[in-house]
Amino acid sequence: MATTKTPRQELPNGTLEMLILKTISLGAMHGYGIAQHIQRVTDGVLSAEQGSLYPALERLLNKGHATAKWAQTPTGRQARFYAITASGRKQLAARVADYEQVSLAIGRLLEA
Amino acid sequence: MATTKTPRQELPNGTLEMLILKTISLGAMHGYGIAQHIQRVTDGVLSAEQGSLYPALERLLNKGHATAKWAQTPTGRQARFYAITASGRKQLAARVADYEQVSLAIGRLLEA
DNA sequence: CTTCATATGTAGATCATCTACCTATAGTCC
DNA sequence: GGACTATAGGTAGATGATCTACATATGAAG
Numbered sequence: 001m002a003t004t005k006t007p008r009q010e011l012p013n014g015t016l017e018m019l020i021l022k023t024i025s026l027g028a029m030h031g032y033g034i035a036q037h038i039q040r041v042t043d044g045v046l047s048a049e050q051g052s053l054y055p056a057l058e059r060l061l062n063k064g065h066a067t068a069k070w071a072q073t074p075t076g077r078q079a080r081f082y083a084i085t086a087s088g089r090k091q092l093a094a095r096v097a098d099y100e101q102v103s104l105a106i107g108r109l110l111e112a
Numbered sequence: 113m114a115t116t117k118t119p120r121q122e123l124p125n126g127t128l129e130m131l132i133l134k135t136i137s138l139g140a141m142h143g144y145g146i147a148q149h150i151q152r153v154t155d156g157v158l159s160a161e162q163g164s165l166y167p168a169l170e171r172l173l174n175k176g177h178a179t180a181k182w183a184q185t186p187t188g189r190q191a192r193f194y195a196i197t198a199s200g201r202k203q204l205a206a207r208v209a210d211y212e213q214v215s216l217a218i219g220r221l222l223e224a
Numbered sequence: 225c226t227t228c229a230t231a232t233g234t235a236g237a238t239c240a241t242c243t244a245c246c247t248a249t250a251g252t253c254c
Numbered sequence: 255g256g257a258c259t260a261t262a263g264g265t266a267g268a269t270g271a272t273c274t275a276c277a278t279a280t281g282a283a284g
Contacts, residue, residue: 010214012124013240013272019221026224032262041224042217052241054264059240077250079262096222102122103215105154109131110208112138112153125241125271144231164272166233171271189281191231 016056021092030079128168133204142191
């Protein structure tokens with residue numbers, strides 16, 4: 001049957017966009033690279049699966065928080081490079097502030 | 113239009129159950145009291161709305177993580193008091209561990 | 225007798241995330 | 255030539271907790 005425990009909802013809603021924005025704020029990157037970065041930095045704790053990643057990237061484009069252009073990777077492949085925009089940086093800052101506030105609040109509850 | 117910004121998804125999925133478990137781990141409490149506790153401790157940053165709270169309490173009952181019985185409040189009202197079970201404490205510990213791992217991972221990404 | 229705080233619940237919508245699938249190419253090994 | 259892996263981008267459909275809004279009831283206060 002291979003029922004696989006399926007660790008549902010590994011990432012809190014809205015967090016993926018924040019992590020993507022943060023990642024491309026360090027420099028333009030393609031989707032595959034973003035996924036690798038997230039996995040590498042978190043030692044595999046977090047992973048951006050394709051089914052979440054690409055829709056999230058599309059949302060960021062639609063909202064104007066990122067731009068994309070096709071270009072060659074160092075290894076000679078075509079890939080879509082995403083870059084953060086000014087509004088993306090604003091959004092990132094806002095999301096991080098929200099996240100930290102909620103995170104602090106949860107921390108306070110768990111300490112009690 | 114009154115489009116109301118509606119701060120969607122204030123609480124990450126699954127977190128509410130953890131916060132409820134934590135709250136009733138300090139002593140049996142009724143739903144209204146749980147909501148107040150969460151709001152008070154977090155200075156209003158977090159709030160467990162009825163539409164989220166009561167379904168979450170039902171889920172905890174169904175899973176055996178909590179038990180409930182009707183009793184009188186100090187002010188002479190009928191209320192349903194929820195108490196944590198042994199499996200609830202286990203679940204709480206597991207959730208907290210998960211939360212902290214993810215929290216750390218996100219922190220690492222945001223620091224970079 | 226009306227209003228407010230307390231107290232419990234339901235109905236329906238939202239929507240990001242997840243699993244699982246498909247396509248394509250460059251490089252390597254046989 | 256053929257098979258395979260890593261790289262790269264994407265879609266389809268399901269899930270399901272959370273949210274907004276509503277409905278109900280009662281004790282206390284004015």
